[in-house]
Amino acid sequence: MTDKIKLACIIDDDSIYVNLIRKIIETKKLCDNLLVFNDGKDGIEYFETILQNLEDKFIPEVILLDLNMPVMDGWEFIERFTTIRNKIKKTITLYVVSSSINQRDIAKAKSLSSVKNYLVKPVEIDQLEAVFTKTA
Structure with a gap:
């Protein structure tokens, strides 16, 4: 049995x-x-703040990231997140979850080492359960 995801x-x-x-x-x-x-900018600002305070308990174990958002899209988030990820000691598993079925988007996301997998919306319940049991 795997440990339950805390955050x-x-x-x-x-x-x-x-x-x-x-x-x-x-x-x-x-x-x-x-x-x-609601957007990548708010997300990345949260991670940058947490890093400054070194608060591991506030770092999520799983991130479900959309690609198409205003202000800062998922691609920009991944780019910024990748630069700070090495400073985070905790393991974070990032999943792109998008309605895009564009093969270029899927291939690009899957080629990034920071992305665990690409899930197409609507995500099925069994896919979501697999993400949270660390088997996806």
């Missing part, structure tokens, strides 16, 4: 999707706490 993070501007995923996570008890950011 996860969703970075996505689609409030309907976020509410649906949040409800599934809560109903299935997939993690203890959930952070939600």
